Amino acid sequence: MxxxxxxxxxxxxxxxxxxxxxxxxxxxxxxxLVAWVVYWAVVRPPPATLPAVQDVVVAMWExxxxxxLATHVAASLWRLLLGVLLxxxxxxxxxFIVGLNRPxxxxxxxxxxxxxxxxxxVWLPLVIGWLGIGTALAVFLIWNTVFFIVFQNTVLGVQxxxxxxxxxxxxxxxxxxxxxxxxxxxxxxxxxxxxxxxxLGFGWRALIAAELVGATTxxxxxxxxxxxxxxxxxxxxxxxxxxxxxxxxxxxxxLPIERRTIERWGLVFDARKEE
Amino acid sequence: xxxTAARSALGHLPDHRxxxxxxxxxxxxxxxxxxxxxxxxxxxxxxxxxxxxxxxVSPLAVWRAFVHLATYxxxxxxxxxxxxxxxxxxxxxxLVGVPIGFAVGVNRYAAHALxxxxxxxxxISGIAWLPLxxxxxxxxxxxxxxxxxxxxxxxxxxxxxxxxxAVPETYTLALRSLGxxxxxxxxxxxxxxxxxxxxxxxxxxMGYGWRALIAAEMLVRKGxxxxxxxxxxxxxxxxxxxxxxxxxxCLYVVVDRLIVQPIENLTVARWGVLRQ
Numbered sequence: 001m002x003x004x005x006x007x008x009x010x011x012x013x014x015x016x017x018x019x020x021x022x023x024x025x026x027x028x029x030x031x032x033l034v035a036w037v038v039y040w041a042v043v044r045p046p047p048a049t050l051p052a053v054q055d056v057v058v059a060m061w062e063x064x065x066x067x068x069l070a071t072h073v074a075a076s077l078w079r080l081l082l083g084v085l086l087x088x089x090x091x092x093x094x095x096f097i098v099g100l101n102r103p104x105x106x107x108x109x110x111x112x113x114x115x116x117x118x119x120x121x122v123w124l125p126l127v128i129g130w131l132g133i134g135t136a137l138a139v140f141l142i143w144n145t146v147f148f149i150v151f152q153n154t155v156l157g158v159q160x161x162x163x164x165x166x167x168x169x170x171x172x173x174x175x176x177x178x179x180x181x182x183x184x185x186x187x188x189x190x191x192x193x194x195x196x197x198x199x200l201g202f203g204w205r206a207l208i209a210a211e212l213v214g215a216t217t218x219x220x221x222x223x224x225x226x227x228x229x230x231x232x233x234x235x236x237x238x239x240x241x242x243x244x245x246x247x248x249x250x251x252x253x254x255l256p257i258e259r260r261t262i263e264r265w266g267l268v269f270d271a272r273k274e275e
Numbered sequence: 276x277x278x279t280a281a282r283s284a285l286g287h288l289p290d291h292r293x294x295x296x297x298x299x300x301x302x303x304x305x306x307x308x309x310x311x312x313x314x315x316x317x318x319x320x321x322x323x324x325x326x327x328x329x330x331x332v333s334p335l336a337v338w339r340a341f342v343h344l345a346t347y348x349x350x351x352x353x354x355x356x357x358x359x360x361x362x363x364x365x366x367x368x369x370l371v372g373v374p375i376g377f378a379v380g381v382n383r384y385a386a387h388a389l390x391x392x393x394x395x396x397x398x399i400s401g402i403a404w405l406p407l408x409x410x411x412x413x414x415x416x417x418x419x420x421x422x423x424x425x426x427x428x429x430x431x432x433x434x435x436x437x438x439x440x441a442v443p444e445t446y447t448l449a450l451r452s453l454g455x456x457x458x459x460x461x462x463x464x465x466x467x468x469x470x471x472x473x474x475x476x477x478x479x480x481m482g483y484g485w486r487a488l489i490a491a492e493m494l495v496r497k498g499x500x501x502x503x504x505x506x507x508x509x510x511x512x513x514x515x516x517x518x519x520x521x522x523x524x525c526l527y528v529v530v531d532r533l534i535v536q537p538i539e540n541l542t543v544a545r546w547g548v549l550r551q
Contacts, residue, residue, distance in 0.1 A: 025391035111310065123520070124505075125516045130330065209400065223407075224405075238403075247398050
């Protein structure tokens, strides 16, 4: 296509370009799918090693029809919700206390570095003994993961609010509490939400890992339980579902919240725009 | 990083050796102090109630377990297995991930096409593939390695791609108009331009990868610190579990602070300007 025609593209052509651009992200998925179908048709591997595409769909459909799938998904999402809620509440409160007190921040920072390094799944063997197998264990591990991410982002956000603003409110007679409410909180909010967004991603990973051994229901247990019977159709279907849920949460829940907050309260820094 | 901070803080002092040593001691104490407080609190909790050794043990018991594991070389064995695994995975992921990131990053369409796919893969944590990997490769080191590489490579590809995309087009155009070859472009523009981003990806990946490694070792049970703490669970040896957790934390901090962070600081100091 020459440059001349590019400058005088018809609306039709532009609409087509836009369509191609929007469909482009689907190509890797399509390629993998085609490769899978072709490989299966040519090599015919045993279904325990690699099931056919339709087997995965059928297996997931059967689980869904029996209602088992909904139970597992609900169990996982419930744990995630509890763990993330706890993590965000404690992380934000802790982050404010530490972020507003430099001596405390300096005293605690080595502890935070260390406990951040062992956050999440590393606690599993110890905490199984305390909480037993089940929801409490998974919630603890998610909380432990989410807390540090939200906490660190909150501390960063609080410390980065320019002092001039705080002093401005104080000069006008605002108390400490009022300063926090009207300046520090909105100023730190974009960071807190960035923390929440990556915290949810980490929390989801931690949950799946926790459920592999530390639960009797949930998506992680569903795929790990399937290993025993070599049901790789359930494993693959489960993995895909895990990815879809993660993407859906990020796209339709967190990205919009983050965007809106940054638009409303974001300071001068740029929120890297997508092309 | 801490070295430069110490140096700048010492800027107004005469550069005596004694001053330096005293300063370092003071810094060391400040880092240790919160841990002393933590151990004291732990000991107080331990003494305040009658815990069964299956639930909580004293710091002294943990110390004894550590000495025991260290003198018999068990700790070194488990730790070196984990370290070798993460090192190997990091090297392989860089060797494979960076070229893929480059190939995709230089093309606007390819980058757009792959971004969603990479995000999707990142949503399925490496550990979720563990059941399938166990079916395919059994309870072996290969299984662990593949899980860790999967976890590491996605952020590396992603950040390489983002880094390459962020290199201003004027630079490539300038070099190209002077007749530079594609290889030259990669060597002189894309690689230095993307390096800070690649290193950030590596650091992020190491964070994910270390956790995935521990989790995989717990289930594969073929050595490594994850195996140590999960195996100790079976016999209710809390002292060993806590020892292992401390080792996991310390090793990660050491690898992150002494290897990955200096590389990051170096690249950002050397090439970071290109980011803006």
